[in-house]
Amino acid sequence: MTIHKIARLAKVSIATVSRTINGVPTVDPVLARRVWRVIEKQGYYPNRHARSLVSGRSRIFGLMVPEAPNAFFPEIIHTFARLCIQHNYQVLLSAICQDAGLLETAARQMIERRVDGVAILTFREQESLVEIFRDRNVSVFVIDSDRPGPLLRSVCIDYQHGIRQAVQHLAALGHNRIAFVSGPAHLKTAAVQKNAFHACMKEIGLQVAAEILLEGDHTMEAGAEAASSLVSLRHRPTAVVCSNDLMAIGLMHKASELYLDIPGDLSVVGFEDIPFAKYMIPQLTTVQISREEIATVAFETLFAAADPAINGDTQIVSSIATNLVVRGSTSMGPGRVRDGRRSRAGRAHAQANRFI
Amino acid sequence: MTIHKIARLAKVSIATVSRTINGVPTVDPVLARRVWRVIEKQGYYPNRHARSLVSGRSRIFGLMVPEAPNAFFPEIIHTFARLCIQHNYQVLLSAICQDAGLLETAARQMIERRVDGVAILTFREQESLVEIFRDRNVSVFVIDSDRPGPLLRSVCIDYQHGIRQAVQHLAALGHNRIAFVSGPAHLKTAAVQKNAFHACMKEIGLQVAAEILLEGDHTMEAGAEAASSLVSLRHRPTAVVCSNDLMAIGLMHKASELYLDIPGDLSVVGFEDIPFAKYMIPQLTTVQISREEIATVAFETLFAAADPAINGDTQIVSSIATNLVVRGSTSMGPGRVRDGRRSRAGRAHAQANRFI
DNA sequence: CTGTTAGCGCGTTCAA
DNA sequence: TTGAACGCGCTAACAG
Numbered sequence: 001m002t003i004h005k006i007a008r009l010a011k012v013s014i015a016t017v018s019r020t021i022n023g024v025p026t027v028d029p030v031l032a033r034r035v036w037r038v039i040e041k042q043g044y045y046p047n048r049h050a051r052s053l054v055s056g057r058s059r060i061f062g063l064m065v066p067e068a069p070n071a072f073f074p075e076i077i078h079t080f081a082r083l084c085i086q087h088n089y090q091v092l093l094s095a096i097c098q099d100a101g102l103l104e105t106a107a108r109q110m111i112e113r114r115v116d117g118v119a120i121l122t123f124r125e126q127e128s129l130v131e132i133f134r135d136r137n138v139s140v141f142v143i144d145s146d147r148p149g150p151l152l153r154s155v156c157i158d159y160q161h162g163i164r165q166a167v168q169h170l171a172a173l174g175h176n177r178i179a180f181v182s183g184p185a186h187l188k189t190a191a192v193q194k195n196a197f198h199a200c201m202k203e204i205g206l207q208v209a210a211e212i213l214l215e216g217d218h219t220m221e222a223g224a225e226a227a228s229s230l231v232s233l234r235h236r237p238t239a240v241v242c243s244n245d246l247m248a249i250g251l252m253h254k255a256s257e258l259y260l261d262i263p264g265d266l267s268v269v270g271f272e273d274i275p276f277a278k279y280m281i282p283q284l285t286t287v288q289i290s291r292e293e294i295a296t297v298a299f300e301t302l303f304a305a306a307d308p309a310i311n312g313d314t315q316i317v318s319s320i321a322t323n324l325v326v327r328g329s330t331s332m333g334p335g336r337v338r339d340g341r342r343s344r345a346g347r348a349h350a351q352a353n354r355f356i
Numbered sequence: 357m358t359i360h361k362i363a364r365l366a367k368v369s370i371a372t373v374s375r376t377i378n379g380v381p382t383v384d385p386v387l388a389r390r391v392w393r394v395i396e397k398q399g400y401y402p403n404r405h406a407r408s409l410v411s412g413r414s415r416i417f418g419l420m421v422p423e424a425p426n427a428f429f430p431e432i433i434h435t436f437a438r439l440c441i442q443h444n445y446q447v448l449l450s451a452i453c454q455d456a457g458l459l460e461t462a463a464r465q466m467i468e469r470r471v472d473g474v475a476i477l478t479f480r481e482q483e484s485l486v487e488i489f490r491d492r493n494v495s496v497f498v499i500d501s502d503r504p505g506p507l508l509r510s511v512c513i514d515y516q517h518g519i520r521q522a523v524q525h526l527a528a529l530g531h532n533r534i535a536f537v538s539g540p541a542h543l544k545t546a547a548v549q550k551n552a553f554h555a556c557m558k559e560i561g562l563q564v565a566a567e568i569l570l571e572g573d574h575t576m577e578a579g580a581e582a583a584s585s586l587v588s589l590r591h592r593p594t595a596v597v598c599s600n601d602l603m604a605i606g607l608m609h610k611a612s613e614l615y616l617d618i619p620g621d622l623s624v625v626g627f628e629d630i631p632f633a634k635y636m637i638p639q640l641t642t643v644q645i646s647r648e649e650i651a652t653v654a655f656e657t658l659f660a661a662a663d664p665a666i667n668g669d670t671q672i673v674s675s676i677a678t679n680l681v682v683r684g685s686t687s688m689g690p691g692r693v694r695d696g697r698r699s700r701a702g703r704a705h706a707q708a709n710r711f712i
Numbered sequence: 713c714t715g716t717t718a719g720c721g722c723g724t725t726c727a728a
Numbered sequence: 729t730t731g732a733a734c735g736c737g738c739t740a741a742c743a744g
Contacts, residue, residue: 050721067434406737
């Protein structure tokens with residue numbers, strides 16, 4: 001079933017069939033209708049390989065995401081995929097795995113398939129990956145690049161806004177000794193977030209003692225360690241902001257083991273708002289990063305870059321907002337509690353209203 | 357950068373370049389080396405569209421998974437993708453969304469791309485989707501099909517084994533009034549699981565009262581409702597098996613609101629072992645379904661079916677095993693408790709050893 | 713063992 | 729407005 005058969009059945013040339021399919025306006029409506037009828041009757045689906053080969057555009061985007069178990073990326077994948085389908089694009093997926101060889105193979109496959117662009121959606125920098133694509137003139141989209149260009153599109157996440165909300169939320173609840181668990185030093189964003197935290201604390205006149213500035217590698221284990229560290233302090237903080245949800249969750253687990261009541265003894269704020277967050281007991285208050293927005297910006301940027309009709313320099317949005325989602329893991333600090341420590345029952349009740 | 361340029365630089369014909377790339381053994385090693393050197397020096401990547409077009413094999417598999425928020429499928433995606441890369445295949449991804457039109461478009465795109473096979477990995481039947489592919493002679497892999505054939509490969513999940521382990525685990529702990537929350541009636545697997553539960557209870561001589569056989573739609577809300585129902589019974593069960601983890605988690609939440617201690621007052625067993633399961637407090641005891649195994653079977657089945665060198669009828673494995681993972685949400689029942697209800701501290705301690 | 717040649721299915725010129 | 733012819737980059741015959 002090829003274009004030739006359709007042409008023969010519709011008694012036109014293959015050129016007319018091609019024009020009809022591609023919506024060229026100069027086709028006689030009568031012929032076009034005839035062609036469409038045959039196409040539908042025969043259930044003809046044009047061969048995309050042939051189209052890609054001759055047109056030079058594959059209408060495929062590569063998508064590379066880490067295989068982290070934290071449920072942050074699946075939603076991105078699906079949003080990106082949906083947008084692609086809606087715009088008659090297809091998604092070639094690959095995980096960003098530890099195995100450098102496999103990763104390179106994946107990149108190579110995408111290039112062999114002549115993708116019109118690649119979205120590398122991860123918080124870790126992937127310099128070598130980006131370079132591979134740049135060498136082949138493939139446009140790439142990444143998160144938080146500090147030096148985007150014509151072939152390297154990017155959008156920055158406005159961490160400061162979310163962190164400010166978190167800090168001010170806690171301060172408003174009467175906390176003045178607020179700890180921060182940053183990400184691993186090798187992540188550029190870790191420094192950005194830490195600085196943002198400092199700035200936000202300073203804004204409202206709160207001190208940041210060195211001992212309540214911790215660092216973790218974004219795993220639950222790291223969160224657990226942070227909990228242990230905080231508990232061992234002479235002068236404990238009454239609230240803590242974690243730079244990702246997984247650490248916040250690990251911290252909550254460990255706190256529970258250490259007979260620390262959350263949020264009674266310690267208010268906890270996470271970052272990202274992964275699906276787990278609202279399945280915790282108590283549900284985790286966290287700074288949300290919109291996965292849908294990231295996927296949308298990534299797609300639209302690549303789409304614009306791939307479309308020859310569009311000026312390649314169009315910048316869609318300047319940054320991705322972050323927003324605090326208040327749930328059950330934060331409550332009033334020592335300065336505000338009137339009726340003593342809140343009871344477990346009280347928390348359960350308060351939480352009931354936020355269920356799901 | 358095409359095969360012609362390589363041929364010219366290596367002073368051979370394009371046929372020799374093609375043979376070299378494809379590892380045809382009759383190529384003179386001297387020439388082959390020369391060709392490879394040029395290929396590498398030039399950074400030549402063959403155009404897969406052209407190869408697919410002429411060879412008739414795209415070396416692409418379609419992968420369709422639901423965009424459920426339960427973290428069951430992401431791991432499947434990545435395992436499948438990894439296997440594809442390792443076997444020089446590529447993955448075209450699409451979500452199984454509610455919008456039937458979009459879904460059909462996605463299927464159409466895969467067919468236009470002449471995929472060598474499609475894995476539809478979901479627990480809901482997708483009759484119409486399967487039909488679309490069957491009409492185009494595309495081999496499809498699905499989970500739990502009851503009538504597989506040459507174009508419809510499948511593997512069944514051995515629910516019975518896992519459910520038996522769950523039931524016997526609870527019975528061994530001294531529970532004899534065990535509830536079951538099945539999936540929605542429209543899922544074929546729901547009936548299978550329910551029957552398995554009945555059989556396993558009967559095996560060990562336990563009664564199944566109709567009132568402790570509930571049904572839910574696999575959401576957390578359904579689990580919460582199940583909790584309410586069970587609590588309202590005159591003669592409450594002391595343990596409950598849920599047909600998926602999300603319901604088990606919802607049930608745990610609601611139980612907590614109702615001042616029901618888990619596992620002290622009620623032991624809970626889930627199904628699937630989604631990543632959330634071990635992040636709950638207490639960690640959820642659940643029947644694991646190996647996502648890696650499902651992805652592997654799906655890939656290998658499609659791979660074998662696509663390879664003309666392999667006999668198309670090879671069946672890789674007969675079924676996917678399910679296995680109980682014992683964690684913190686189950687404990688001794690009324691028949692076994694010696695020192696009265698277990699304390700919260702006791703549980704936390706017990707759980708500490710299983711942390712992470 | 714190598715080179716020449718004919719397509720794979722389609723988009724796109726160029727005449728008509 | 730339409731159709732014949734060319735070529736996208738590659739594989740697979742076939743001839744040498």
